[in-house]
Amino acid sequence: MTVSIGVGVGDAVDVEKAVQAAVEQARAQLGGATAQAAYITATVDYEASRVHTAFREALAGVPLHGVTTSLGVLTAAGVRNEGHGAVAVMLVGGAPGTAFVAASTEADGRRAGEAAARELVREAGGRMPRMILFNASPGAEESMLEGIASVCPDVPCQGGSAADHAIAGQWSVFTHEGPVPTGVSLLGLFGEVRVGTALCTPYTPTGTMARATAAEGRTLLTLDGQPAAQVLGRWMEGAIDDQVRSGGNILAQTALRPIAVRRGVSQRDHYVTVHPAHVHADRGSVDVFARIEPRDEVCLMTGTAEGLVNEVAHLIDLALAQGNLTTRDVKGAALIFCAGCAGALGPRVDEGLRTFSRLLPGVPLLGLCTFGEQGYIPGLGNVHQDLSLSLTLFANGRP
């Protein structure tokens, strides 16, 4: 079975023109193959409903899936956002039955994941997907992944969470029916399509750690019995003292010194990176972008901008190895780049992105900046974490 991937980007001020340009570029790369599904994205500079309508009109009959991206659209040449935002599309072409989409807006995360996965399998006539591109609103990704796993056990999910620029809830999930502020959308690949996937971060543990002693969802209350904000404040050596005293956003200060939950995977550890977002001075609590459970071992991590740039090559190598692919096999790539990392890197993010031009020349790439990343870790299953890079490489089935 062959798969064709076409990617296009548009950044005209007028949303219809931007979408039209993106679709034309993507169609030209499909080589005559019929589009079976479209993975769409846009920055929130454009109105989401108009983006969706424009894609529906330009891609009549093609199922739509996606989320909004923060900062811009990522390409192998660098970030695209010249001034008015950007839109992009990845078309998945191939024989009928190669790809389907499904979505759910159930309020409960697990039920939303289950419902979307059941719908995806039903669309495919009862077949299990080879892999799932997962995109959701921030907040309940872990539960959504659990729900999907209950329907599609051991199916890898790769993706990212919807994002805006201001972390103000202006993001959207693009379901086929329309954009929604809360929900999950899935694009499943079926048949003999081969994929290579990877999820990684450039951070290393510092050796500083504490036990989570109280947490409520994504709010960390205490570490080793002390207010989490005080403990984190000590770990950050003065960098967030103002916020510990008065409250406030700590995303920038913690982007290169995040925390992580250590998970044992057979003979090694996997660190589920978690981005501390906001300090509540009155409670001494810290809002985070991934779930931390009481008794979890929470570690302080460290990284550098250089490490982030270089992590892209590592990510590509991991995905090639995981899929047993050579660079010549790869027909397309979907990259998820943590928005916090991209924001911290600034213009240097282009250095990392140009790694794709070097290692996978000519391969169509769609890249998003997200508020949470998801991927498959052998031994752990599908995980949601922060400050990460997630990659899916698409290739034809073996002849």
Place this chain on the structure above:
Amino acid sequence: MANRISRITAYVEKRKLGFGVARLIMMSGVNVRSIGPNDPDPPDALRRLEQALPQLLSAQELSELQQLLSEA
């Protein structure tokens, strides 16, 4: 005369394109695109914006921006 926030945004956009403005929004938490040039500067938003600028602009660019703002 445009307000201070609009002039800061215009400078960042000229130097750093839309990506720079998006980073400014992310770092400050201020949606500068929603503030019109004739609106009064919200003091808290302006303070947060000015705090974020050193993460985005070089010392030379900051100096140039201060010069532009003071000339107005």
